[in-house]
Amino acid sequence: MxxxxxxxxxxxxxxxxxxxxxxxxxxxxxxxxxxxxxxxxxxxxxxxxxxxxxxxxxxxxxxxxxxxxxxxxxxxxxxxxxxxxxxxxxxxxxxxxxxxxxxxxxxxxxxxxxxxxxxxxxxxxxxxxxxxxxxxxxxxxxxxxxxxxxxxxxxxxxxxxxxxxxxxxxxxxFREPLTPDLNLENIWGEPLREPYHIWHEGKKRLPEDFLNYFAEKLSIARRGLIVCGPQVDEELAEGITMLAETLGVPVLADPLSQIRTGSHSTKNIIEGYDAILRNEVIRASIKPDYILRFGAMPVSKAYLFYLKENQDVTQYVIEPHAGFREPVGNPTEFIQADPVLFCSDLLEVSPTLLSEENDWLTKWKSYNDIAKSHLTKTSDNTLTEGEAVKQLVDVIPHNSSLYVGNSMAVRDVDTFLMTSSKKLTILANRGANGIDGMVSSGVGAAASGQPVTLLLGDLSFFHDMNGLLAAKQYKLNITILVVNNNGGGIFSFLPQAANEKHFEALFGTPLNIDFKKAVEMYDGNYHQPKTIHELKKALQLSYGELGLSVVEVKTDRTENLIWHRGLWRDIEEDILKLVEQ
Amino acid sequence: MxxxxxxxxxxxxxxxxxxxxxxxxxxxxxxxxxxxxxxxxxxxxxxxxxxxxxxxxxxxxxxxxxxxxxxxxxxxxxxxxxxxxxxxxxxxxxxxxxxxxxxxxxxxxxxxxxxxxxxxxxxxxxxxxxxxxxxxxxxxxxxxxxxxxxxxxxxxxxxxxxxxxxxxxxxxxFREPLTPDLNLENIWGEPLREPYHIWHEGKKRLPEDFLNYFAEKLSIARRGLIVCGPQVDEELAEGITMLAETLGVPVLADPLSQIRTGSHSTKNIIEGYDAILRNEVIRASIKPDYILRFGAMPVSKAYLFYLKENQDVTQYVIEPHAGFREPVGNPTEFIQADPVLFCSDLLEVSPTLLSEENDWLTKWKSYNDIAKSHLTKTSDNTLTEGEAVKQLVDVIPHNSSLYVGNSMAVRDVDTFLMTSSKKLTILANRGANGIDGMVSSGVGAAASGQPVTLLLGDLSFFHDMNGLLAAKQYKLNITILVVNNNGGGIFSFLPQAANEKHFEALFGTPLNIDFKKAVEMYDGNYHQPKTIHELKKALQLSYGELGLSVVEVKTDRTENLIWHRGLWRDIEEDILKLVEQ
Missing domain, CATH: 3.40.50.970 (Thiamin diphosphate (ThDP)-binding fold, Pyr/PP domains)
Structure with a gap:
């Protein structure tokens, strides 16, 4: 040879x-x-x-x-x-x-x-x-x-x-010469050859005596809380929501938990927990007996404060394999088991846990109703960042994927994605939370043939504009909603914003560039709606267009800050009235 | 505190x-x-x-x-x-x-x-x-x-x-809170404080008895060759060229050696060695007795062939510190000494080496004259890739920097940068030879205040278009000459080009994008000359413009291949006539 x-x-x-x-x-x-x-x-x-x-x-x-x-x-x-x-x-x-x-x-x-x-x-x-x-x-x-x-x-x-x-x-x-001979006979070996090795991977499952003990323990505690952070198993929604309804406990569901929307029952899901948990008095009014968490730690910073204030509460974290994801430092019981099997096994050994409504669940639901009534309020057609996300989750097609950027985008989806029967896969790069590579990540997801919408801010869009080339070259269908507040919007929410001398140069970092030119360079469709109505139309139009469609919404960082803070204050005030009763 | x-x-x-x-x-x-x-x-x-x-x-x-x-x-x-x-x-x-x-x-x-x-x-x-x-x-x-x-x-x-x-x-x-207090008194410590530590770094210098022995050795050998690869010390030009003239030997000077152009004597410099050494018979006609190399290995692949065929020739490599840069695998004597001091020390102990012209040097010069006569030939105004580089090195300002991209750009500069008294600093990323980060590298060099011209291909320009943002934001003066052959031009020179089925998709990789839009997005001046005359004018204009100026020359990969190969064949044929005499 x-x-x-x-x-x-x-x-x-x-x-x-x-x-x-x-x-x-x-x-x-x-x-x-x-x-x-x-x-x-x-x-x-x-x-x-x-x-x-x-x-x-x-x-x-x-x-x-x-x-x-x-x-x-x-x-x-x-x-x-x-x-x-x-x-x-x-x-x-x-x-x-x-x-x-x-x-x-x-x-x-x-x-x-x-x-x-x-x-x-x-x-x-x-x-x-x-x-x-x-x-x-x-x-x-x-x-x-x-x-x-x-x-x-x-x-x-x-x-x-x-x-x-x-x-x-x-x-x-590899040594030179580097060119293989593609005319060799039988180049792939025997055509009907079986795979050389095959692996059969089992799943971790807890023994029945532990499950019995654990079900007993949960049934005694009155105020349980199920939390589901970012995770990708779409089969988990059914198990978690059934478990929650059987236990009579609320589910704090991260937008990346894959359980906020879908055909499963969503009646115990509390989507507004990030808004609810921003106030210390409110947090104190809903102290849990235990927390049962699936997935990674949720995005919500308010939830982290809540957790920190409840260090004495038993926290169970379910991990399918190894993994230590407990950044708050609370003492934790780690349950290494396949989450789907864990739910079904637990339901099997404990069919008659508290199934009715109870004060604890009712309280969470009433708080959530208040939050939702504010968060879903129809606006006066002013196109804020929040409104943009609200419209997006409203018109995004059933059976599609939403790839969410870091920084403000994922937080706005956390705030405005309400439960519904729409089947959505919510993806994000929440391993390291970078603003890099987002365009390519979204375009790569679209390469699967699944309809994909990418939501991200202007800095993240800029960081990976090169990612648009693949969308152009392979004529991939993707809608990209760019919320352009001309700089790093999230920094306005941090203490650094108080420093007038250096803030804009070091953190605000406005780009002042016209993305329309970039979109044209990559043969994309471009829309720049100015009102809520126009945005809705542009998004709907984009889902009918072939190839790359970019919808750019221009907003203002300071207005955004005021708008968000106003909304959270209104929710806080209304819930506090309930707490004080 | x-x-x-x-x-x-x-x-x-x-x-x-x-x-x-x-x-x-x-x-x-x-x-x-x-x-x-x-x-x-x-x-x-x-x-x-x-x-x-x-x-x-x-x-x-x-x-x-x-x-x-x-x-x-x-x-x-x-x-x-x-x-x-x-x-x-x-x-x-x-x-x-x-x-x-x-x-x-x-x-x-x-x-x-x-x-x-x-x-x-x-x-x-x-x-x-x-x-x-x-x-x-x-x-x-x-x-x-x-x-x-x-x-x-x-x-x-x-x-x-x-x-x-x-x-x-x-x-x-760093722990939160992250904001420092800029109003603290005496924030920088004592204002007139000396640096906390100071280092005085010596330079490696060879003992006199070695220098005497070495000078003697070189003076006995008749056909010496000085090679200067990529290096950044601008003081070295004087020493190397004086040494070459004293020894009566030619200097093969890489475009990144900083010795092709400048106020020093350049009469022993052979710029055309890459073209000369492409033919085996020609290479055999100029077998050296020793090679004395400064800097890294030159860019020229033809020189590597020459080196491989002369494994029996003693090769000296001067390194200022540690470092093993001998990819060919020839046996080597490494001289660890400061190159500038090494030249002056050697000149001092051996003031009367062969200083006159000799057959060996004359032969190299006559070959070089033939190469140069072809390489500098005036063209019929057709804007080929080579012509673009020729025009650039002609009009680039004295006392400025040329940042050269990898792949074709550095090779064209190797071919067309002739000796002159113009003071140029030639920079490149030849550590790993990537096509990434070139725009930012050039723009960063321009941030020094020095006039910078960046020469690169379309793939390299595309790879780091984000680098243009800094040029816009800081209004940095830079001329970028993009030679756009719509894809990976260098691959046409490799054996892979023979594979018609996969070549264009895997290696040609045409971008088909309009860079004018990108340049506009970053508020740059844009020129797209179609003839040699227009190119010259555009470049000259760009040096008077403020901020970013991009000059794009569109060429054809196949024409480029034919043009380069034709030129090399002509040079080869003419030199071979001399060899056969």
Whole structure:
């Protein structure tokens, strides 16, 4: 077997086994050293390749696609700083548990650390941010080595998915010549070959005696609270809401919990808890006996204050695998079990918990009704940031995804996304909460074919405008709602805002740029509604348009601050009247 | 001392000592956790702060400024993926020996690895790519701790600069509240205080007996060759060219050697060596007795072939400090000495080496004359890529900087930059040769106040369009010449180009976007010349314009390939006639 055939068979067996293990998509950034893998991916009939030039965007595109599909996505780039550009998305994938297979091409060993062009040390480049790193062997064509690459491909997909999902990094040294021979016979090995390895992963389940003890414990406590933070399992909604109704307890549901909207019962869901919990007196009036939390810690800062004031309350945190997500520092009982099975198992052993309405639940519901009456109030057609989000969640299509930016966007969705039967998948990059890579994440989610709306602020939109290129090139259908307050709106809510001398330069950071030109550059449809009515129309129009549609709403940071604070004060005042009774 | 005063004094002493140690510029990306340092930098009278939103661009902006000024530049960002966005520029700074002080704000220890928002593991995040990492203590106000931060500030500047320069990473844990008290008395400590520490760094110098022995050795060999690859010391030109003239040997000078142009004598400089060395027969006709190389390995691939074919030739590589830059694998004698002192010391011990013209030098010069006669030939006004670069180096102002992009740009400058008395600083990111961060690097260099021209291709321009924001916001004067061949032009020169099925999608990667819109978005002047004459006029005009000026030349990848290959063939044929004589 000559060198080219060895290279070809080595790489072909690897790519084919990725496919056999369930990989369907690869995001490729152009480069020379990665040629063997790039050409083999392009040749493989079952893998779809997406070419994304900017590696930072490419990695977030893969992240968004993997978040949307819950399937691993492969990334491929050449050697050098290309690899380093993947880092932000790799960090986010690690923090938010998203399966990625990061494939980086490298110079062979004799060209490393000797001043060769585009050669950097890629060994363990992502440090502890990947679940596994493996330096691949140089291509060889023996049966042993073809089995080795098939094993590594299969293992990597399994490792990315098992337990808490996350990124895997494989580094491939390649020698020149780099071009594989695509005319080789039987390039993919035996066509009907079974996957080389198969994994069957069990789920953690608690023993019946613990479940009985635990159900008993919850039934004695009168004022329980179920909290559901960010999580992606859409099957969990049914279990949590049934459990809450059986226990007769409210559910504080984060917008990223996937349980605010959908066909399940939402009657115990308290969407307004962020507004409710902003006041200390109100918080004191609803002290719980226990908290049972699913998912990560919620976005709401008010909830964190509430938690801090209730350090003596038993907190149970359910984690499907390992993981310590308790930033407040309260003592916690961690329950390691599959959350869906935990709910159904618990319901099974305790069919007759408190099922009726009770004072505790009623109180939460009455507070929530007050909050909702303010939050859903129809406006005078003035297009504030909050109104923009309200309109969006109103007109966004059933069975679609909403990808939410960090900073103000996710907080406004927390405030204004009310329960409904609309089926929505709410995605966000809440692992590290960066404002980077959002456009690519949204566009990557849209690459799944699912209708996607991306909501984000102007700084976040600016940060990853390069992400629009993929939307243009692949004619992906996506609506992007940019709430443009010309700078960092969230900082106005922080104490830094009091410093008049440096605030605007260091934190306000207005961009003063016309995004319409960027949208035109990427052949997108552009709308700039000025009123609530126009916004609604623009959004509805955008869902009928092909390709990229950007709806820009221009707002004012100071007005936004006043509007939000006014709303929260009104809610506070009305609830306080109830507390004082 | 209350907590706020402790925070304030801790951070103020740190910032002040950076300034006392010579730091003049900091690039700040907005964030909340970094507030104490950001506000203190803004307050410090001697430090200029540059606010750059996109952290990837910010780091390259700092890199470009540091490359231009040869002074360390500080970077400051908040916690989370912001830090990871610095990675590409940190890698480049490490590889190309540029001093950066990377300051990252972090959550305090109790908020790490517990699911707190925007908290990622920042300890040693850049791995071996920084010269030193230090996790800072939490702010305290004792005399000991204020001395500690002054020491760390001073050390970091010294460490970034000493030996081979490079990046230093300091990670600062900060607790809320984050706002310092800018009204404290005596905030910077004693105003006339001396720097806390001072370093005096010596230079490596070889003993006289070695110099005598070495001079003797060189004088015996008849056919010596001096090679000068990428290096930044502008004082070296004088020494190298005098040494070459004394030894009677040619100098192969990389475009990034800083010796092709300037007021020194350039009569032994062979600029056309990349064209000359493309042919095997020609290479064989000019076998050297020894090679004395300064700087990194040259850009030219033809030179690498020449080197590989001369493995038996003694190669001396001069390195000012540690460093192994010999990718070809030829046996090498490494000379660790300050290059400028090495030249002057060698000249001193051997004033009467071969100083006259000799056959060897004459042969190189005659080859070079042939190459130059083709390379400088006036064209028929057709605007090819090569012509664009020829015109640029012709009209670029004396005493200015040319920042050169990777891929085709640096190769075209290698081909077309001829010796002249014009004083030019030629900068590039040749540590890792990335196409990322180029716009920011150029704009950062322009932030020094020096006139800067940036030459790059369309993919590189696209990759870092975000870098244009700083040019707009700070009204920086920069001319950017974009050679737009609508895709990855360099790949047409590689074997991959033979694959018709996948080439265009995987390697050609046309963007098909209208850069004029991007330039308008950033309030830049835009020119799109169609002829050589128009290009010359546009460039000249741009040097008179304020702020950002982008000159876009549209070319064709296939025509470019044919044009370059034709030129090289013509040179080859003419030199071969001489070889055969």
């Amino acid at each position: 000559n060198t080219q055939e060895q290279l070809t068979r080595y790489v072909a067996n690897f790519v084919d086994e990725l496919s056999k293990s369930g990989l369907t998509d690869v995001v490729i950034s152009p480069g020379s050293r990665s040629t063997p893998l790039a050409m083999m991916f392009a040749e493989h009939p079952q893998i779809k390749e997406w070419i994304v030039l900017d590696e930072r965007s490419a990695a977030f595109f893969g992240l968004g696609l993997a978040k949307q599909t819950k399937r691993p996505v492969a990334l491929l780039c050449s050697s050098g700083t290309a690899v380093a550009n993947y880092f932000p998305a790799v960090v986010e994938a690690h923090q938010s548990r998203v399966p990625l297979i990061v494939l980086t091409a490298d110079r062979p060993h004799e060209l490393r650390d000797v001043g060769a062009p585009q050669a950097i040390d890629q060994i363990k480049l992502f440090g502890d941010y990947v679940k596994n790193f493996h330096e691949m062997a140089l291509p060889e064509g023996t049966v042993e080595m073809l089995n080795y690459v098939r094993t590594r491909a299969a293992r990597s997909v399994s490792e990315a998915l098992s337990g808490n999902p996350g990124p895997i990094h494989l580094n491939f040294p | 209350n907590t706020q005063e402790q925070l304030t004094r801790y951070v103020a002493n740190f910032v002040d000592e950076l300034s006392k140690s010579g730091l003049t510029d900091v690039v700040i990306s907005p964030g909340s956790r970094s507030t104490p340092l950001a506000m203190m930098f803004a307050e410090h009278p001697q430090i200029k702060e540059w606010i750059v939103l996109d952290e990837r661009s910010a780091a390259f902006f700092g890199l470009g400024l540091a490359k231009q000024t040869k002074r360390p530049v500080a970077l400051l960002c908040s916690s989370g993926t912001a830090v990871a966005n610095y990675f590409p520029a940190v890698v480049e700074a490490h590889q190309s020996r540029v001093p950066l002080i990377v300051l990252t704000a972090d959550r305090p220890h109790e908020l790490r690895d517990v699911g707190a928002p925007q908290a990622i593991d920042q300890i040693k995040l850049f791995g071996d790519y920084v010269k030193n990492f230090h996790e800072m203590a939490l702010p305290e106000g004792t005399v000991e701790m204020l001395n500690y931060v002054r020491t760390r500030a001073a050390r970091s500047v010294s460490e970034a600069l000493s030996g081979n320069p490079g990046p230093i990473h300091l990670n600062f844990p």
